Amino acid sequence: MPAARGSxxxxxxxDGVPLRRFPVTLLLACAVAALALLPLGxxxxxxxxxxxxGIQELVFRPRVAExxxxxGRLVVGTVLVCGVxxxxxxxxxxxxxxxxxxxxxxxxxxxxxxxxxxxxxxxISLLPGxxxxxxxxxxxxxxxxxxxxxxxxxxxxxxxxxxxxxARGLGLSSWAVFRRVQLPQLRVAVLGxxxxxxxxxxxxxxxLRMLRYPTFTTAIYDQYRATFxxxxxxxxxxxxxxxxLALLLAELRLRGRRGYARTGRGxxxxxxxxxxxxxxxxxxVGLAGLVGLALVVPVGSLAYWMATGSxxxxxxxxxxxxxxxxxxxxAAAAVVTVVLAVPTxxxxxxxxGRVSTLLERSTYLGSSVPGIVVALALVxxxxxxxxxxxxxxxxxxxxxxxxxxxxxIVTVRSAVEQSPPLYDDVAASLGSSAPDRLRRVTLPLLAxxxxxxxxxxxxxxxxxxxxxxxxxxxxxITLATAFWSASSALEYGAAAPYAVIMVLLSAxxxxxxxxxxxxxxxx
Amino acid sequence: xxxxxxxxxxxxxxxxxxxxxxxxHVPSGxxxxxxxxxxxxxxxxxxxxxxxxxxxxxxxxxxxRVVAGAGRGVAARRRGIGFVPQEGGLxxxxxxxxxxxxxxxxxxxxxxxxxxxxxxxxGLDADLADRSPHQLSGGQQQRVALARALAPEPSLVLLxxxxxxxxxxxxxxxxxxxxxxxTASGATAVLVTHDxxxxxxxxxxxxxxxxxxxxxxxxxxxxxxxxxxLDVALFVGEAVVLDAEIRxxxxxxxxxxxxxxxxxxxxxxxxxxxxxxxxxxxRLSAPVPTAPGARGPIAKVRSVDFYGHDSRAWLELPGGxxxxxxxxxxxxxxxxxxxxxTVRGTALVFPPVGTGLxxxxxxxxxxxx
Numbered sequence: 001m002p003a004a005r006g007s008x009x010x011x012x013x014x015d016g017v018p019l020r021r022f023p024v025t026l027l028l029a030c031a032v033a034a035l036a037l038l039p040l041g042x043x044x045x046x047x048x049x050x051x052x053x054g055i056q057e058l059v060f061r062p063r064v065a066e067x068x069x070x071x072g073r074l075v076v077g078t079v080l081v082c083g084v085x086x087x088x089x090x091x092x093x094x095x096x097x098x099x100x101x102x103x104x105x106x107x108x109x110x111x112x113x114x115x116x117x118x119x120x121x122x123x124i125s126l127l128p129g130x131x132x133x134x135x136x137x138x139x140x141x142x143x144x145x146x147x148x149x150x151x152x153x154x155x156x157x158x159x160x161x162x163x164x165x166x167a168r169g170l171g172l173s174s175w176a177v178f179r180r181v182q183l184p185q186l187r188v189a190v191l192g193x194x195x196x197x198x199x200x201x202x203x204x205x206x207x208l209r210m211l212r213y214p215t216f217t218t219a220i221y222d223q224y225r226a227t228f229x230x231x232x233x234x235x236x237x238x239x240x241x242x243x244x245l246a247l248l249l250a251e252l253r254l255r256g257r258r259g260y261a262r263t264g265r266g267x268x269x270x271x272x273x274x275x276x277x278x279x280x281x282x283x284x285v286g287l288a289g290l291v292g293l294a295l296v297v298p299v300g301s302l303a304y305w306m307a308t309g310s311x312x313x314x315x316x317x318x319x320x321x322x323x324x325x326x327x328x329x330x331a332a333a334a335v336v337t338v339v340l341a342v343p344t345x346x347x348x349x350x351x352x353g354r355v356s357t358l359l360e361r362s363t364y365l366g367s368s369v370p371g372i373v374v375a376l377a378l379v380x381x382x383x384x385x386x387x388x389x390x391x392x393x394x395x396x397x398x399x400x401x402x403x404x405x406x407x408x409i410v411t412v413r414s415a416v417e418q419s420p421p422l423y424d425d426v427a428a429s430l431g432s433s434a435p436d437r438l439r440r441v442t443l444p445l446l447a448x449x450x451x452x453x454x455x456x457x458x459x460x461x462x463x464x465x466x467x468x469x470x471x472x473x474x475x476x477i478t479l480a481t482a483f484w485s486a487s488s489a490l491e492y493g494a495a496a497p498y499a500v501i502m503v504l505l506s507a508x509x510x511x512x513x514x515x516x517x518x519x520x521x522x523x
Numbered sequence: 524x525x526x527x528x529x530x531x532x533x534x535x536x537x538x539x540x541x542x543x544x545x546x547x548h549v550p551s552g553x554x555x556x557x558x559x560x561x562x563x564x565x566x567x568x569x570x571x572x573x574x575x576x577x578x579x580x581x582x583x584x585x586x587x588r589v590v591a592g593a594g595r596g597v598a599a600r601r602r603g604i605g606f607v608p609q610e611g612g613l614x615x616x617x618x619x620x621x622x623x624x625x626x627x628x629x630x631x632x633x634x635x636x637x638x639x640x641x642x643x644x645x646g647l648d649a650d651l652a653d654r655s656p657h658q659l660s661g662g663q664q665q666r667v668a669l670a671r672a673l674a675p676e677p678s679l680v681l682l683x684x685x686x687x688x689x690x691x692x693x694x695x696x697x698x699x700x701x702x703x704x705x706t707a708s709g710a711t712a713v714l715v716t717h718d719x720x721x722x723x724x725x726x727x728x729x730x731x732x733x734x735x736x737x738x739x740x741x742x743x744x745x746x747x748x749x750x751x752x753l754d755v756a757l758f759v760g761e762a763v764v765l766d767a768e769i770r771x772x773x774x775x776x777x778x779x780x781x782x783x784x785x786x787x788x789x790x791x792x793x794x795x796x797x798x799x800x801x802x803x804x805x806r807l808s809a810p811v812p813t814a815p816g817a818r819g820p821i822a823k824v825r826s827v828d829f830y831g832h833d834s835r836a837w838l839e840l841p842g843g844x845x846x847x848x849x850x851x852x853x854x855x856x857x858x859x860x861x862x863x864x865t866v867r868g869t870a871l872v873f874p875p876v877g878t879g880l881x882x883x884x885x886x887x888x889x890x891x892x
Contacts, residue, residue, distance in 0.1 A: 422608055426608060426612050427614075428599040428600045429599055429672070430625050430672075431600045432626070440625070441614060445614075
C-alpha cells in the first residue's frame with residue numbers, strides 16, 4: 001500500500017512537521033542560505049543607501065546604456081549562434097547517419113575543457129584583430145555552444161522514437177518531422193541551454209576583457225581598479241544582478257514545465273538514423289569545421305605558444321608551486337562547499353516543503369550573481385565588518401562556496417534521494433543508535449554523491465579567474481591568475497603552460513559530461 | 524519470543540485519520556497476518572509497532588513491556604523488533620554477510636559461522652555471503668532481509684508486504700522458505716498483506732483491517748467460512764451473492780431453497796435477505812427434466828474460464844441472474860449448454876441491500892453482466 005505510506009506522511013511534511021525533527025540541520029541550512037545571499041544583500045542594501053537620486057545619477061547615463069547595448073547584442077547573438085550550432089550538431093549526432101557519431105559527440109563536448117578566457121587568449125594571440133563584436137561573438141559562441149548541445153542531445157535521447165515513426169508513417173519528410181515533431185519537444189531543452197549560455201555570458205569576465213570587448217563585468221572591474229569600492233562599480237553590479245535575476249526567473253518558470261520531453265528513461269529502442277546520402281560530405285565538413293574552430297584552434301594555439309615562447313619564460317618550480325597552490329585551494333573549497341551543501345541537500349529531500357525549497361533556492365539565487373559581483377561584495381564587506389579577514393583564504397573560500405554551492409547541492413540531493421529513510425528505519429530496528437546509523441548507513445550511502453559534488457566544485461575552482469583575481473591574498477598565485485597576468489602583459493608564451501595545466505585538469509569533468517548528457521549542466 | 528498487544532491505537536497524519544481504535548493481540552510464537560486493501564492503514568500500524576512513528580493515543584506492548592503510549596516511547600532500536608520491509612531494503616553498500624550481521628554485537632559480526640547458520644535458516648546457499656544485494660534475485664533479497672531481521676534474535680518480527688514485488692512462481696517458493704524459517708526460529712511474526720491467499724495460507728490468525736479499523740480477527744478457516752460481514756466475505760474470496768427471502772427456516776433464492784446459517788451476532792429475521800455462497804459450492808450436472816425445483820434450477824453456461832487445475836463457469840440463472848461456479852476435473856460444459864445447478868453445504872445469510880454496509884462490489888464482472 002504505497003499510497004498510504006508515501007502520500008500521507010508527506011502531506012504532513014508540507015505542514016512543516018518533520019522540519020522540527022531536524023533543528024540543527026535546519027539551523028545550518030539557514031546559515032548557508034544567509035551566506036549565499038550575502039552579496040545580493042550587500043548590493044540591495046547599498047542601492048537603498050544610495051537612494052533614488054543617486055541611482056538616477058549613477059545608472060541613467062550614456063555609459064550604462066552603451067554597456068547594456070554591448071551586453072545585450074552579445075547575449076542575443078551568442079544565444080542564436082549557439083542555438084543553431086547546438087541543435088544542428090545534436091541532430092546530426094543523435095538522429096542522422098553521419099559516420100563516427102560517438103567520436104563526434106566527445107569532440108563536441110570537449111570545448112568545455114578549455115575555459116573561455118583561455119579560448120579567447122588562444123584566438124587573440126593568433127589574430128590580434130579579433131577585438132570587435134564579431135570576434136567576441138565568434139569566440140564566446142565557440143566556448144558556449146556545448147551548453148545547448150548537451151541538453152538537446154539528452155532531449156533527443158529521451159524522445160519517444162515511436163512519435164517520429166508515426167509521423168513518418170503519416171507521410172512527413174525528414175525536415176517536416178524535425179520541424180513539426182522533434183523541435184516542439186526539444187523546446188524546453190533548447191530554451192534551458194540558451195538561458196545557461198546567457199547566464200554564463202553575463203558573468204563572463206576573462207574572455208571579454210582579453211578580447212577588449214566592454215560589458216558590465218569588465219566595466220565593473222575597471223571601476224573597481226580605479227576607485228576601489230566606489231558607488232559606480234556597485235551600481236553597475238546592481239544592474240548586472242537585475243539582468244541575472246530576470247534570467248533566473250525565466251529559468252525557474254521553465255523548470256516547472258520540464259518533463260515535456262520524455263526524460264528519465266532512455267528511448268525504448270534504438271532509433272533508425274535518417275540517411276544523409278548526398279548530404280553526408282557537407283555534414284562532415286560542417287562538424288569538422290565546428291570542431292576545428294572550437295577545439296583545434298585553441299589546442300593548436302596553445303601548442304604553438306608552448307613550442308615557441310615558453311622556453312624563455314618557463315620556470316618549472318614556479319609552475320609547480322602555482323599548480324600546488326591551485327590544487328590546495330580547490331581541494332579546500334571542495335571540502336568546505338560540500339560540507340555546506342549537506343544540510344540543504346538533506347532537508348530538500350527529507351523535509352520536503354516550502355521552507356526547505358526556499359533554502360535550496362536561496363543558494364541558486366546567490367550563485368546566479370556573477371563572480372565579479374560576489375568578489376566586489378566580499379571585498380567591501382570584509383573591509384568594513386571584518387578587516388582582519390580582508391584578503392585571506394577564508395574569504396576566498398567563501399566566494400568559491402557562494403559561486404559553486406548548487407553543483408554540490410544537486411549531487412548531495414540526488415544521493416540523499418537514493419538512500420531512502422527506510423534504511424534508517426531498518427538499521428534502527430536492528431538496534432543501531434543514531435550516531436551509529438550515521439556512520440554505518442547514512443554516510444556510506446551518501447559518499448558517492450558527496451564525492452561527485454566535491455569533484456565538480458574542485459574542477460570549477462581550478463579554472464576560476466574573476467573572484468580569485470580580486471580576493472586572493474597577496475602573494476597567492478593560482479594557475480588562472482598566473483595565466484592572467486602573463487597574458488595581460490602580452491607574454492603569450494609564458495602564459496601557455498598554465499593554460500595547458502588548466503585544460504588537462506578540466507578534461508576529466510568533460511569526459512563525465514559527455515557520458516551522461518543529462519546531468520551536470522543544470523547548476 | 525513474546526506476545527504483542529495493541530490497545531485502542533489511534534493515528535492521524537495531519538487531519539487525515541489513518542487508524543482509529545485498533546485492538547490486536549498476537550499470541551507468543553504465532554503468525555498473524557494483517558489483511559486489508561490498499562490505504563487501510565495496515566503499514567502504518569506496522570510502523571507504529573516497530574517504533575518508526577509514534578501513536579496519537581493507545582498503547583503497544585511486547586510481552587509485558589509497554590513500548591509505546593501511556594507516556595512512554597521506547598526508541599525503535601531498543602524494542603527488539605525485527606523488520607522486513609517491502610522489496611527487502613538491503614543496504615546496498617554492504618555484502619549479504621554485512622547485511623545479515625548488521626544488527627549483531629560488534630564481536631559477533633566477523634563470525635562467518637553465524638552468517639552461514641542464518642543463510643541456512645532461510646534456505647539460502649552459504650556461497651551467497653560475499654555477494655552484493657544487487658546480484659541477488661528478488662526472492663533471495665527477501666530471504667536475506669529476513670535473515671538480517673532474525674539475526675539479533677528479536678522477540679517479534681514484522682513483515683511489510685514482503686512478497687508483493689515477486690512474480691508468481693518465486694512468490695510461492697519464497698513464502699514457503701519464509702514460513703519454514705519463522706517456524707524454525709520460533710519468533711512471533713506479523714505479516715502485512717493485501718493478498719488474501721497469502722494471508723489465508725501462511726497465517727495462524729488473520730486480522731482484517733478496513734478504513735483504519737480492525738473488523739475481524741480469527742483463524743483463516745473461520746474467516747473464509749464465517750466472515751463477519753459481506754464486505755469481509757467478498758474481500759477474502761470469490762463469492763456468489765444473491766437476493767433471497769427467508770421463510771420457514773430456509774433461504775429461497777434463484778438457486779432454489781437453501782439451508783443456511785447465521786453469521787452476525789444479531790440474526791436475520793424472516794423476510795428479505797442476501798445469501799452468500801462460494802463458487803466451489805455450486806455443482807453442475809446434466810439437466811434432468813423432472814419437476815422444476817426438485818434438483819435445482821436449470822442454468823445456461825455463458826462462458827468457461829479454463830485454468831488447467833480447475834475452471835470457472837459463468838452461468839445465467841432463470842430470471843437473468845449471473846453467477847460463477849468453480850469446477851474441477853476435465854468433464855467441462857461448453858458455452859451454450861444447459862446445466863442443472865445444485866448447492867453443496869449451507870449458505871450464509873446477511874441483511875438485505877440497504878441495511879448492511881452499502882456499496883459491496885458486484886460478484887459478476889461488468890463484461891458479463
